[in-house]
Amino acid sequence: DQQVKQNSPSLSVQEGRISILNCDYTNSMFDYFLWYKKYPAEGPTFLISISSIKDKNEDGRFTVFLNKSAKHLSLHIVPSQPGDSAVYFCAADQGAQKLVFGQGTRLTINP
Amino acid sequence: DVKVTQSSRYLVKRTGEKVFLECVQDMDHENMFWYRQDPGLGLRLIYFSYDVKMKEKGDIPEGYSVSREKKERFSLILESASTNQTSMYLCASSVPLAGVYTQYFGPGTRLTVL
Numbered sequence: 001d002q003q004v005k006q007n008s009p010s011l012s013v014q015e016g017r018i019s020i021l022n023c024d025y026t027n028s029m030f031d032y033f034l035w036y037k038k039y040p041a042e043g044p045t046f047l048i049s050i051s052s053i054k055d056k057n058e059d060g061r062f063t064v065f066l067n068k069s070a071k072h073l074s075l076h077i078v079p080s081q082p083g084d085s086a087v088y089f090c091a092a093d094q095g096a097q098k099l100v101f102g103q104g105t106r107l108t109i110n111p
Numbered sequence: 112d113v114k115v116t117q118s119s120r121y122l123v124k125r126t127g128e129k130v131f132l133e134c135v136q137d138m139d140h141e142n143m144f145w146y147r148q149d150p151g152l153g154l155r156l157i158y159f160s161y162d163v164k165m166k167e168k169g170d171i172p173e174g175y176s177v178s179r180e181k182k183e184r185f186s187l188i189l190e191s192a193s194t195n196q197t198s199m200y201l202c203a204s205s206v207p208l209a210g211v212y213t214q215y216f217g218p219g220t221r222l223t224v225l
Contacts, residue, residue, distance in 0.1 A: 009151070032211055043115070043201055043216030044154070051211075089153060097142055097161075097205055097212045098169070101154040 003027050004092050006102035014110055019077040021105050023090030026071065032093035035064060035075050037086045038104070044089055048075070080109045114138070115217035117202055123223045130189040132220050134202030142205040143185035144214060145169075145177065147198040154201065160185055192224045 005024045013019045023033075031052040036044035050057040050064045050073065057064050063076045077084055090102040118133035136143065144159040146169075156169030158177040166177050174196060178186045185204075189196055199221050203214040 004153075006153075034213070036216075041120070041218065043203075043218050046213050046215065049211065049213070091154075093211070096167075098156060098159065099154075099214060100156075100170075101146075103151055103153040 002103070003030075003094075003100050004090055004102040006088075006090055006105045008105050009103070010106040010108070012108045012110060013080050015082060016079045019075075019080045019084065019107055019109070021075040021077075021088050021090075021107065023073045023075075023102050024071060025073075025092050027092070027094070028068075028071065030092040030094065033064070033066065033073055034091045034093070034099065035062075036089045036091060036101075038089065039086050047088075077107075082109050082111060085109045115202055115204055115215055117200075117217040117220050119220050120218065121221050121223075123225065124189075124192050125225050126193060128189075128192050128224075130192050130222065130224075132187040132189075132200055132202075132222070134185045134187070134217055135183050136185075136204040136215075137183065138204065138206065139182065140204035140206050141182070142212065143179065144203040144205070145175075145185065145187045146201045146203065147171070148201055148219070149198050157187065192222075194224050196222065197224045198222060 034049040035047040038044040066073045087104045091099040115136045145157040146154040160179045176188045202217040205212040205214040
């Protein structure tokens, strides 16, 4: 029973354009969400997070949007750069510092 | 800079062997975690620990055990390795960041069980 879902296994975007990665969750009790980025042969690195009391959080080229009524969040990267090519994981804090992760989306930025 | 290290990047073991995966963090974090990452399944929590000698089961603890004798070290043990435990294993430790715990990951150990 996947509580956090990333339904797009892969996404290909032109350099300079906007990348939008999507994530859906089922548990309305989740109150904090995180995005991690993972390069091959490396561990995931924390990218950006959002609390359920907000609907948007921005950090440079990265913005996360949260739609609580739809139980949906998205990560926007603009402009996309070749170094953004990686696997992106969405995660939800299920309490007691435990995270539940989505399946990941592989983003490829084409020059 | 947070540093989480794992003892091996690649490991090949045979079915039935006892396997130890070691993780060390150098930032005096209290909380440590073990995950496995499989294609199409994302990261799944195996075990975690809030402090020395404390452990809690995660979502998929079957077939695994853990040990935390020192604060900086968290070991994952496969008592009798099986082929379905072939996976990427990731260790993490966490620290409060703006009031919320953020997990920092090691580079991972790719384990193959033959």
